[in-house]
Amino acid sequence: xxxxxxxxxxxxxxxxxxxxxRVSSVELIQGIExxxxxxxxxxxxxxxxxxxxxxxxxxxxxxxxxxxxxxxGKGAAIHTGIxxxxxxxxxxxxxxxxxxxxxxxxxxxxxxxxxxxxxxxSRFSGGKPHRVLFFFHTIxxxxxxxxxxxxxxxxISDMETCYKLxxxxxIKSIKLKEARFGFEAEITAKVxxxxxxxxxEAGISYYGRTYAEGKKINWKDGFRAIYCIIKxxxxxx
Numbered sequence: 090x091x092x093x094x095x096x097x098x099x100x101x102x103x104x105x106x107x108x109x110x111r112v113s114s115v116e117l118i119q120g121i122e123x124x125x126x127x128x129x130x131x132x133x134x135x136x137x138x139x140x141x142x143x144x145x146x147x148x149x150x151x152x153x154x155x156x157x158x159x160x161x162g163k164g165a166a167i168h169t170g171i172x173x174x175x176x177x178x179x180x181x182x183x184x185x186x187x188x189x190x191x192x193x194x195x196x197x198x199x200x201x202x203x204x205x206x207x208x209x210x211s212r213f214s215g216g217k218p219h220r221v222l223f224f225f226h227t228i229x230x231x232x233x234x235x236x237x238x239x240x241x242x243x244x245i246s247d248m249e250t251c252y253k254l255x256x257x258x259x260i261k262s263i264k265l266k267e268a269r270f271g272f273e274a275e276i277t278a279k280v281x282x283x284x285x286x287x288x289x290e291a292g293i294s295y296y297g298r299t300y301a302e303g304k305k306i307n308w309k310d311g312f313r314a315i316y317c318i319i320k321x322x323x324x325x326x
Contacts, residue, residue: 090122090177092121093170093180096126099130099131108182119201121197125152164265204289207255210251220296237274241277263276278317
């Protein structure tokens with residue numbers, strides 16, 4: 090069995106080498122192999138140079154690399170990654186260092202045990218470490234999750250989490266449209282409507298970064314998320 094790790098990257102020169110090293114060093118349970126899928130969304134900095142440096146330093150590690158010739162957005166990069174991923178399972182891994190790849194096994198376990206088809210890594214449940222950052226980000230995340238739950242009638246605690254692990258056939262069967270940060274709301278709405286889908290959560294840690302450290306999401310993305318929650322749960326079913 091194989092886990093495809095999709096890493097969308099835009100201007101992540103400072104962290105792409107480190108996250109590739111972390112992901113590649115993780116030993117997955119039950120002998121599951123890893124496929125690293127990096128989609129460079131037309132970065133303007135040295136992201137590609139750092140990726141090539143990693144490949145040169147670690148020729149034994151295969152990286153499935155794709156590059157967008159124009160910037161299309163995080164969601165579009167994920168779409169590309171899903172299309173080319175070849176694993177039995179697929180997970181999204183941001184190119185920054187906010188999420189810990191060593192916790193892939195926490196999300197894999199419910200699927201391997203035969204209970205789940207999709208597992209969300211929740212930053213708001215469990216006893217894992219969490220960096221204390223912005224109050225209004227937390228309130229915004231909880232509001233978006235509440236609104237999503239209200240319309241999907243599922244009870245997750247962290248709709249906006251990066252860590253979402255899918256059986257490959259589940260995510261590949263969904264036609265996705267959102268090119269930017271509306272991906273989380275769209276995928277949650279569409280997954281929730283799959284007949285007999287089994288969605289689980291697992292508590293994860295979170296090492297958030299500040300805007301000075303490279304965080305990109307802002308208040309405009311929050312309003313887009315609200316729009317997408319309403320659109321994909323009510324008007325575009």
